Amino acid sequence: MAQHKKRLNFAMIGSGFMGRAHSNALRQAGCFFDIPYELKLKVLCARNLEAVENFAAQWGWEEAQTEWQSVVARKDIDVVDICTPNHMHAPIAIAAAQAGKMVLCEKPLAMNFAEAVGMAEAARNVPNGVWFNYRRVPAIAFAKQLVDRGKVGQPYHYRATYLQSWGADPAVANAWRFRQAEAGSGALGDLLSHSLDLALLLNGPIAEISSLQRTFVPNREVDDAVLLLARFASGSVGTFEATRFATGCLNRNYFEIHGSRGALRFNLEDMNRLEVFDCNDAAEIQGSHNVLVTGADHPYTSHFWPPGHIIGYEHTFIATLVDFLESLAKGDSFHPNFADAAEVQKLLDAVESSARSKSWTSVAAFAEGSTVKS
Amino acid sequence: MAQHKKRLNFAMIGSGFMGRAHSNALRQAGCFFDIPYELKLKVLCARNLEAVENFAAQWGWEEAQTEWQSVVARKDIDVVDICTPNHMHAPIAIAAAQAGKMVLCEKPLAMNFAEAVGMAEAARNVPNGVWFNYRRVPAIAFAKQLVDRGKVGQPYHYRATYLQSWGADPAVANAWRFRQAEAGSGALGDLLSHSLDLALLLNGPIAEISSLQRTFVPNREVDDAVLLLARFASGSVGTFEATRFATGCLNRNYFEIHGSRGALRFNLEDMNRLEVFDCNDAAEIQGSHNVLVTGADHPYTSHFWPPGHIIGYEHTFIATLVDFLESLAKGDSFHPNFADAAEVQKLLDAVESSARSKSWTSVAAFAEGSTVKS
Amino acid sequence: MAQHKKRLNFAMIGSGFMGRAHSNALRQAGCFFDIPYELKLKVLCARNLEAVENFAAQWGWEEAQTEWQSVVARKDIDVVDICTPNHMHAPIAIAAAQAGKMVLCEKPLAMNFAEAVGMAEAARNVPNGVWFNYRRVPAIAFAKQLVDRGKVGQPYHYRATYLQSWGADPAVANAWRFRQAEAGSGALGDLLSHSLDLALLLNGPIAEISSLQRTFVPNREVDDAVLLLARFASGSVGTFEATRFATGCLNRNYFEIHGSRGALRFNLEDMNRLEVFDCNDAAEIQGSHNVLVTGADHPYTSHFWPPGHIIGYEHTFIATLVDFLESLAKGDSFHPNFADAAEVQKLLDAVESSARSKSWTSVAAFAEGSTVKS
Amino acid sequence: MAQHKKRLNFAMIGSGFMGRAHSNALRQAGCFFDIPYELKLKVLCARNLEAVENFAAQWGWEEAQTEWQSVVARKDIDVVDICTPNHMHAPIAIAAAQAGKMVLCEKPLAMNFAEAVGMAEAARNVPNGVWFNYRRVPAIAFAKQLVDRGKVGQPYHYRATYLQSWGADPAVANAWRFRQAEAGSGALGDLLSHSLDLALLLNGPIAEISSLQRTFVPNREVDDAVLLLARFASGSVGTFEATRFATGCLNRNYFEIHGSRGALRFNLEDMNRLEVFDCNDAAEIQGSHNVLVTGADHPYTSHFWPPGHIIGYEHTFIATLVDFLESLAKGDSFHPNFADAAEVQKLLDAVESSARSKSWTSVAAFAEGSTVKS
DSSP states (O other): OGGGSEEEEEEEEOOSHHHHHHHHHHHHHHHHSOOSEEEEEEEEEOSOHHHHHHHHHHHTOSEEESOHHHHHHOTTOOEEEEOSOGGGHHHHHHHHHHTTOEEEEOSSOSSSHHHHHHHHHHTTTSOEEEOOGGGGSHHHHHHHHHHHTTSSOSEEEEEEEEEOOGGGOGGGTTSGGGOHHHHSOSHIIIIIHHHHHHHHHHHOOEEEEEEEEEOOSTTOSSOSEEEEEEEETTSOEEEEEEESOOTTOSSEEEEEEEESSEEEEEEGGGTTEEEEEETTSOGGGOSEEEEEOOSTTSTTGGGSSSTTOOOOTTHHHHHHHHHHHHHHHHTOOOSSOHHHHHHHHHHHHHHHHHHHHTBOEEHHHHTTTOOOOO | OGGGSEEEEEEEEOOSHHHHHHHHHHHHHHHHSOOSEEEEEEEEEOSOHHHHHHHHHHHTOSEEESOHHHHHHOTTOOEEEEOSOGGGHHHHHHHHHHTTOEEEEOSSOSSSHHHHHHHHHHTTTSOEEEOOGGGGSHHHHHHHHHHHTTSSOSEEEEEEEEEOOGGGOGGGTTSGGGOHHHHSOSHIIIIIHHHHHHHHHHHOOEEEEEEEEEOOSTTOSSOSEEEEEEEETTSOEEEEEEESOOTTOSSEEEEEEEESSEEEEEEGGGTTEEEEEETTSOGGGOSEEEEEOOSTTSTTGGGSSSTTOOOOTTHHHHHHHHHHHHHHHHTOOOSSOHHHHHHHHHHHHHHHHHHHHTBOEEHHHHTTTOOOOO | OGGGSEEEEEEEEOOSHHHHHHHHHHHHHHHHSOOSEEEEEEEEEOSOHHHHHHHHHHHTOSEEESOHHHHHHOTTOOEEEEOSOGGGHHHHHHHHHHTTOEEEEOSSOSSSHHHHHHHHHHTTTSOEEEOOGGGGSHHHHHHHHHHHTTSSOSEEEEEEEEEOOGGGOGGGTTSGGGOHHHHSOSHIIIIIHHHHHHHHHHHOOEEEEEEEEEOOSTTOSSOSEEEEEEEETTSOEEEEEEESOOTTOSSEEEEEEEESSEEEEEEGGGTTEEEEEETTSOGGGOSEEEEEOOSTTSTTGGGSSSTTOOOOTTHHHHHHHHHHHHHHHHTOOOSSOHHHHHHHHHHHHHHHHHHHHTBOEEHHHHTTTOOOOO | OGGGSEEEEEEEEOOSHHHHHHHHHHHHHHHHSOOSEEEEEEEEEOSOHHHHHHHHHHHTOSEEESOHHHHHHOTTOOEEEEOSOGGGHHHHHHHHHHTTOEEEEOSSOSSSHHHHHHHHHHTTTSOEEEOOGGGGSHHHHHHHHHHHTTSSOSEEEEEEEEEOOGGGOGGGTTSGGGOHHHHSOSHIIIIIHHHHHHHHHHHOOEEEEEEEEEOOSTTOSSOSEEEEEEEETTSOEEEEEEESOOTTOSSEEEEEEEESSEEEEEEGGGTTEEEEEETTSOGGGOSEEEEEOOSTTSTTGGGSSSTTOOOOTTHHHHHHHHHHHHHHHHTOOOSSOHHHHHHHHHHHHHHHHHHHHTBOEEHHHHTTTOOOOO
16 A cells, blocks of 8 residues: 555756656656655745745645755755756756755756766765656657667667757747756757667667757857767667757657668657567568557556557656656666766767867767766 | 635546546646646545555545445535446436536446436536547647638538457457446447547537448457448538457547548547648648647647647546536536537437448437437 | 560550550550560540540550541451440440450449440450459559458458549539539449459458438539448448548548458558558567568569559559450450459449438349349 | 651660660650650660660660660760669760760769769760659659748758668679679769759758768678768758668658758658648648649649559659750750769769768868869
């Protein structure tokens, strides 16, 4: 029975779009899954008191606060969950970790690789995780299983695009995501970080990159688009594009892998589907299987709804949280954690460096000596 | 603030798949929408005590009970929500209505039209509603707006299929949905009822039908599949198919409308999309618009996530509940209510009658004198 | 070498859209395939001399004539190919057959079943064939192979739509296809005949039907749309729709079959593809295979272009002609021949009868005594 | 009438896959279009006498020869059409041009840019053209019209992939396309050349590139895959991938353009369709229009079949030939001609140079002084 479970008190710093997604996950995880803890939405903290009070009332947080420093130090808090603008990730995460709290942080983890390394060091003794939520899209978790079981074989090509179009909308031009000091970067940290995290998960380490960044709006401080070529350690080659100027595309987080045994194709806008090409099929009926990943044999989905009843964006946060809690109960490291996210941050820095220098950049050489021990 | 809202105490009878969907809606409505009431998950009631206690703990119901008769009579209950097998809808709904409770009921409303009429009569003085949740799929609610604004024009064709495949699975053969005494019918009440409710919403009254029913499994008590031709009052013509034997299809609740000004196409498996053909487009670029119905201009969606971040099955229940509550606050009738669902039930009976008699059946003649005043 | 092949002299009666498709096939068959005859485009015959001369010049016919009676009697003609409006099929075909010519005829074969029976009788001693060209779409011929090899298993459902939209265009309202005396019917003979021919091929005989016909344009002589329910002899059930009022659809000749072992889905607008669902796939990767039917293992396609290089509408006529010639060389009956097409015509008559009488119609009873011996 | 048209005698050198496509175009152009010449398939020339005789018989060439040198010098030849392996393009084209013949040549035009420049110089006084046939896919020609009419607006992104998978098939490993001395390159010249030709057509000049080439098969002489980033002169940015190792893809020649006013998407495997996103659509129905480019308002298509009746691969050659003949009759330059194709060749060389040097390469600097005057 739920009443005998250990309680975990959460404090969440930030109350924007991600604050809603995290609050929802905290409320729903125990409904869909038999989780090993009782979760308490204890303290919500953000800068504007009225806004934070309204948000707290709406999503069921017990308290509303405005000073994160005191919140992360409270004795009654077990987990600090950070969904502020990017520049605040490091100070909050480090303070929380130093106060002995478990820490969950939104992506991109940091403003740059060095900062990420510092965060990972600070958090090495507390359970920690990063909300690269797309790893827990059932279709992507299933893709990972297929890769691990050899269904793709030797990889040849990896191709990822993350296409949005709102960057051209003048109405959003003043959001924090367009300010260098708060966001650190534009499409790079916001979108490409997701694509790189998935590429590392599905296709392994990236050895070398050549990139370009492009800002279409005059005087905008951050990149509107970033493109790169990549050589993976495995010998496969890839292209990546992340942009806020892909007219016609709302949230097309897409990847495709071609290997010696099969191929996979995914688009977040149709996130309940995975296209699977299997070289073992008889030649005459070879063609991508259009798999609706909602079945009993697929990761997570049996906890949600029956086959064919699709899930949405928010469920990826629920599944991420559940996995974090299960790792915690078992004493295992959760992935992606701060160290994993620092690897993504290393790539982001390498991309910026390559774009600036207009040259191929070796990821290893770039970050020599500063890789986090995970 | 939430604390000043009137509280509504809910009792839910039933704890299966639909019980989960309803519980979720009750928990989430106030997070995503600014609803006019505070909702309390007061009493859950189902037959097996241990199961109901576990369910109550998981979804946050305050009490677990096993006798619906006493639950629906309790003074502290405002709304009775029914998600039992079909044969129990009428006795519970009538008792609840007679006790002055508001009543929400799963579909199909009743075992037959006469029973539905009785329920609608019993509930005429209490707010009531039926969980034909697909009306609140944003893409379908948007389709309704387009129809109402003349974007389809004079309707020519309506085509609906509700295709599932689990009926062939021996593992499910003993579920209540296959027992005549509890389900009343098979694909007819379970699937076709949804398609007919949407057809009435989107394309208006049906005048006449010719149908067939088919049971593929020997000795199965209910229909595995039902097919019909329909003449709508508007002069348009339609086909309907609902089946549990559509190999390869999990939940393909599909419709297509062709009219003098445009056309619409929808598939529940891709429920965040609506295909819209607009005869006003320049001839050279005429083609179905593939609309991702997640935008600021679409119904419901701005309450969930940003454009391009899709929702899932469960959100249709949230939106249904929110609309019920808003109607309640305004003193308006909610639709679909018992009277609306009785119209669907009339069609279901007409379909069975037509299939049995192998003849065209006039819906009006069939039900003469017994239509519910809504 | 080509020069040692027996020459076949063709006469074609008619010079419209189908005349172009047939002429093209006659010119191209020997290029793509190693056919057993040398084909000669000897005489083209149509009513308007100038038009027929221009057409002959453009497509390489040796002579242009305007009197079909003398053409079909000529000693130097081996094959008479008929692509006139429907009401002329019978007199020409019967005269040609009586003159000992091989006869190819466009579909629908006749104005009604009785006429078709007469044509089949007249042609029983000459090689004959009907241009139900869609049987030779590679994807459909492949579908037939899959059905024959048990890949669909026991059939449950057959669903066909033939959706066009040009019927609403006032510019075409005076075409012969809208005149009863020349066309015989509208969507019925023009479109449904194709769907029924394919259904008989892929799903076997139809036992019983219930249908409706609808003419949306006041005073139009023929049906704009026809819809039916069908019980197949196999126990499977089906729906058919053929219409010229499906706004948004240009040539959506679509079918879907669900059976105990798999499912198939086809759309003529994407005619190089077949969706194949295979119940033998591992559960986790079950999903329709999107097969581009252009491979070495597929019917016809290796004669055209390499895998992935698609073919178009006209190739179906080439493949039909090639199969006719190969049957001829072997002394086999070609299918579909007049007797096969008479079976389709029987169904068309049954559909009209059912629509008129508003009752289920037994196909066998309907046509008792008049089935052609094939 | 055809008999009064000027006759053009063609000689074709080469008799492989492309030889079939060209022969077909020569036979069919005058059927579908009212072309200003009478075309004569005079001489076919290839190395193997028996093969060339069989081919000539099958496709209707009057003579079969094996010595191209004498063929290109013949007085009775007006046009020399070259579809040999790549290394023979230059010697044949130059000899033919010097003999005063019109010259048509397969792509890639040459083994390298210098050779292409030489060919363009040699052919500057004779009508000439290159078979970049995909420019005449109706959907692509239509895309060009939309771009020219401002429907895309300021371009932001261009994305092209040409994905095939046959490179991994051991059965083909000895084809000339894998030998450096005959093919010059692998995916680069065979596939990327098409993508670059289309990019120049649709998105204008490319200023700078960074690329990589990859050969997956040990000891293979040519590239299996080539990837690049591109900066266009317009300020838009692009990615390109051409590969013979894209498992699951047969002929996925794909491009996508995003601009300030709209977006376009095309896939050769569905070559009768163009997806068109139009920012002028009302916000609520914004979504890619799925346009079946077979209508009266689309380029070329009214010459083939009625709307909705699709064409195939070969029609692109027919349309290319027709445009060449019409330019000829008017005395205009045909495009793409040798000079245009030399621009593509310049890019191919730049790509190889960039891949070798692992650095961004300025296309202009790379080719300084050697651009062909067109």
